Amino acid sequence: MTPEPEQPGMPQAEGNAARLLELRLLQRSVEASANAMVITSAAGPDFVIEYVNPAFERITGFSAAESLGRNCKFLQAGDDEQEGLVEIRRALREQRAGNAVLRNYRKDGTPFWNHLYIAPVTDAQGTVTHFVASQYDVTETRSVQEALHHLATHDPLTGLPNRTLLHDRLQRMMAAAQRHNSQIWVVFLDLDRFKFFNDSLGHKAGDTFLKTVAERLQHVLRQTDTVARLGGDEFVLLLSEQPGTRLNFVLLDRIAHAIGQGITFEQKEFFLGCSMGVAAYPADGVNANALIERADLAMFQAKERGRGNYQFYTADMNARALERLRIDNALRTALERGEMLLQYQPQLDLESGRVVGMEALLRWHHPDMGLVPPDRFIAVAEETGLIVPIGDWVLRTACRQVRALHDAGFAQMRVAVNLSARQFGHRELLASIEAALSEAGIAPRFLEIELTESLIMKDVDQAIRILNDLKCLGVTLSIDDFGTGYSSLAYLKRFPLDILKIDRSFVADVNADPDDAAIVASIISLAHNLRLKVIAEGVETGEQLAYLRQLGCDQMQGYYFSKPVAFDGIELLMRSGRGL
Known part of the structure; x- marks a missing residue:
């Protein structure tokens, strides 16, 4: 500190005594302060502590002996990623005053918050030699603020x-x-x-x-x-x-x-x-x-x-909701307006190469929307229950058209119809099938009912009862898309089935993927051991056909022979005598 000039006429001894008294008063004031006071060297990078007051010892738990000669960062106990520390470090480097609220830790490890103020101390030449720091314990205030903030958030x-x-x-x-x-x-x-x-x-x-x-x-x-x-x-x-x-x-x-x-x-x-x-x-x-x-x-x-x-x-979630509403409304009048139609995909016997059956596939031709793909309307029909009257129309139409083929001289043709979950659980299912067979005048064995694995595995005991009732009618029963569901052998042998249909996803890579080839071979072997016939779906190449024949697969359907065609196309195909 720069000494003040002596007052005129003041003896030197009296001036020294006054300054000494002032310094002692300043020291006693610092030591009596309720706030922690620290004096550090201005020499970086350590800025070591040269003095701490009793309040510092009381608040932190660290004695003067444990603190002198150390950098103040020991008070952070490794918690040195605090925003406030950035400001304090910058003030020390720039040798200026600064302040920040810091989270410190007492000797016993308990945290406390303090508002730290630092200021530079200069010598007679104006050189910064020390920093004096005052620490105000604001833990209680901070706790109240945090409690209020917690309530608000x-x-x-x-x-x-x-x-x-x-x-x-x-x-x-x-x-x-x-x-x-x-x-x-x-x-x-x-x-x-x-x-x-x-x-x-x-x-x-x-x-x-x-x-x-x-x-x-x-x-x-x-x-x-x-x-x-x-x-x-x-x-x-x-x-x-x-x-x-x-x-x-x-x-x-x-x-x-x-x-x-x-x-x-x-x-x-x-x-x-x-x-x-x-x-x-x-x-x-x-x-x-x-x-x-x-x-x-x-x-x-x-x-x-x-x-x-x-x-x-x-x-497009909103658009889809509107689309669903549009489909729902249009479906309710589709049957009475004659907008539903069936296409058929031929099924061929691999030994004789002749067409022996056909799968009925539902299509919807709307006057404004055009040909509506099944994935746009089947789920809506299932959710709304409209699938039941639509499914009944499919059954009656398929039975009537297969009867027309019988009358045209193809007396052994059968037709396969898929049942939805709603239809399968409907109380009028048996009556609906009986009525379709009776109206068409065909024997039950010419109607094949296709079901998915997931459908019949939802409630196995109920499925077995319904399948047994269907079997008593004399219809043929098949599992569609076999291999993609979760049926087990323990259940499979309890179902009164006639046919397993191998899913097209396995057939597609049967010549390129050893795993798919092994799955197809296993399904065929399993089916034959259970005295069931096997139909392979989605056959598109001669190589696939040759492999299936080699494994002893019974029948096939797919684009290799024919895409799905309208009923007139099936009749023309049968009259042409075309086969594999």
């Missing part, structure tokens, strides 16, 4: 982030995803049947369910993910993609499984499900509100599809 019931914090986290995650060229899934989750339980059991039960779900979601998600509650039974999950990994459906399945576990309330167990909608950043938007809204829209789509599933947002 968290759901009081579950403790999860609320909408405010959700938006903040999503903004931060989007910024990180943009830097790393990765994606985020925003999942809007709604509990199925929650309102029923809440209304029936009361709000206490509802609160228990919500808190349990919140705990399960936090447990099943990763530390990098976020789960927030928007209110009611609505939750939003933010799933981030990590370096070297991709987001996949397994995580969504784990979430659904966790929610589906039983919840105990008043010694009784209850089961909830959930429906989820997913919007992806950046594919579905770069705005937080838009992403949440689109995930919400996808969730409603999942609800419409029967709950208990998840749907991904698509840009």
